[in-house]
Amino acid sequence: MKPAPFDFIRAESVDDVIAILSHTEDAKILAGGQSLVAMMNMRLARPSTLVTLRGVPGLDAIEEKDGVVTVGAMVVQERLRSMMGHRQEFGALAEGIGYIGHPQTRSMGTVGGSIAHADPSAELPLLLQVYRGSVKTAGPSGVRQIAAEDFFQFPFSTALEPEEIMVATHWPVPIMSSGGSFREFSRRRGDFAIVAVACHISIEHQRLVDGRLGAAGVAGTAVAVDLPADLRGQPLITDEAATHWLETLMPHLDPPDDLEASSVLRRTLVETLGREAMAEAWVRAGGGTT
Amino acid sequence: MIRYEKDQRVPVTLTVNGREYRQWIEPRLLLSDFLRDELGLTGTHVGCEHGVCGACTILLNGSPARSCLKLAIDVDDGQITTIEGLARDEEFDALRQAFSENHALQCGFCTPGIMLSVAVALKHTSESDPVDWDDVLSGHLCRCTGYVGIRRAIKALQAKEGGEAKA
Ligand code: FES
Ligand code: FES
Numbered sequence: 001m002k003p004a005p006f007d008f009i010r011a012e013s014v015d016d017v018i019a020i021l022s023h024t025e026d027a028k029i030l031a032g033g034q035s036l037v038a039m040m041n042m043r044l045a046r047p048s049t050l051v052t053l054r055g056v057p058g059l060d061a062i063e064e065k066d067g068v069v070t071v072g073a074m075v076v077q078e079r080l081r082s083m084m085g086h087r088q089e090f091g092a093l094a095e096g097i098g099y100i101g102h103p104q105t106r107s108m109g110t111v112g113g114s115i116a117h118a119d120p121s122a123e124l125p126l127l128l129q130v131y132r133g134s135v136k137t138a139g140p141s142g143v144r145q146i147a148a149e150d151f152f153q154f155p156f157s158t159a160l161e162p163e164e165i166m167v168a169t170h171w172p173v174p175i176m177s178s179g180g181s182f183r184e185f186s187r188r189r190g191d192f193a194i195v196a197v198a199c200h201i202s203i204e205h206q207r208l209v210d211g212r213l214g215a216a217g218v219a220g221t222a223v224a225v226d227l228p229a230d231l232r233g234q235p236l237i238t239d240e241a242a243t244h245w246l247e248t249l250m251p252h253l254d255p256p257d258d259l260e261a262s263s264v265l266r267r268t269l270v271e272t273l274g275r276e277a278m279a280e281a282w283v284r285a286g287g288g289t290t
Numbered sequence: 291m292i293r294y295e296k297d298q299r300v301p302v303t304l305t306v307n308g309r310e311y312r313q314w315i316e317p318r319l320l321l322s323d324f325l326r327d328e329l330g331l332t333g334t335h336v337g338c339e340h341g342v343c344g345a346c347t348i349l350l351n352g353s354p355a356r357s358c359l360k361l362a363i364d365v366d367d368g369q370i371t372t373i374e375g376l377a378r379d380e381e382f383d384a385l386r387q388a389f390s391e392n393h394a395l396q397c398g399f400c401t402p403g404i405m406l407s408v409a410v411a412l413k414h415t416s417e418s419d420p421v422d423w424d425d426v427l428s429g430h431l432c433r434c435t436g437y438v439g440i441r442r443a444i445k446a447l448q449a450k451e452g453g454e455a456k457a
Pocket of ligand 2: 394395397398432434436
């Protein structure tokens with residue numbers, strides 16, 4: 001299958017992109033193309049105009065300043081993964097990116113593309129929520145910073161206005177004694193997740209001080225919750241503590257019932273993977289076992 | 291900014307297997323079709339055309355990529371290696387032999403893509419950073435041989451390389 005014809009624009013600046021989006025009906029931004037071109041080949045997407053970001057300078061930088069990592073929208077997934085591979089405090093990030101597609105798609109697929117696409121079962125939208133990240137956008141009325149929680153609204157739909165472009169994501173650096181874990185269940189390696197779970201934990205003096213637990217594939221967007229306040233200061237994630245934390249996540253789930261999996265199975269998977277991820281994140285954060 | 295109309299022919303320059311090509315193409319032409327139809331390099335196979343099967347895998351600026359998910363116009367100035375280019379490499383003989391001896395192919399439809407992915411992964415493997423072969427092969431569907439023979443071929447290649455490194 002081939003894409004339907006479209007006009008093609010090589011943008012040279014973010015302002016170019018904003019101008020095109022403001023004046024063209026049905027224009028689409030092309031980043032790595034790993035979802036968009038597939039959809040165009042199947043004629044599920046037929047944009048009138050395609051704007052490539054390839055020639056826009058400054059979108060492929062990774063910078064760290066004042067405790068925040070800024071990842072340009074055009075950074076490819078595999079690059080972020082190899083950069084974050086040895087950063088314990090971002091433990092779930094590299095691990096989670098490893099579940100996106102295959103090496104042959106992560107080499108081209110971009111961080112920004114995946115987040116703007118907002119697939120409810122995708123890994124990066126989940127990770128951005130678990131790490132309390134945000135999205136930086138640019139539009140006719142200037143630059144906006146949108147927290148991940150407000151950015152993802154419905155399946156494949158975000159807080160981006162039609163004439164806005166996402167230029168970067170921000171990832172606040174957790175404290176050093178943090179650990180993370182990512183678990184995913186799918187039918188085949190590299191397939192879309194049926195359920196994915198990510199957990200992030202920070203400890204101080206062998207006590208829990210902070211954490212996030214989230215899941216994808218179980219609601220219209222990825223969902224994540226903080227460590228419940230009454231678990232702060234605990235010396236261990238006990239079974240009861242894990243149950244309690246999971247109970248705070250469960251009300252946010254609205255798992256689909258489809259050919260891939262029933263909603264009951266999806267809930268069960270959140271629980272099972274959630275417990276595993278919590279235990280692993282705890283150990284990776286440096287937590288003891290007694 | 292430069293704008294091209296849908297039916298306009300646009301010049302692109304691509305280096306494929308070390309040779310530079312300049313062609314006039316429609317914006318919607320996929321890289322896979324560019325290689326096969328414009329250049330006649332039919333070693334790049336096309337199975338699903340939506341990023342699932344991996345038959346169309348090529349190397350784009352050194353990284354394995356699905357050529358059916360790239361527009362030729364959007365990889366202008368890129369460096370591409372197809373199976374025809376890999377076949378000119380010195381290491382290719384060992385790869386071909388390992389695939390043949392270990393029954394790593396049958397119909398051969400998936401084979402060019404798999405060979406390119408395997409060749410790149412073998413180059414980047416080291417003892418401290420071993421390749422996750424499940425991950426690499428997950429990007430390729432082989433529907434007739436199965437993966438056992440392919441894994442055996444990879445093992446044979448690694449054993450050989452390890453042996454040569456030690457010798
Ligand atoms: S033809 Fe490109 S992945 Fe199947
Ligand atoms: S050898 Fe036939 S599909 Fe792989």
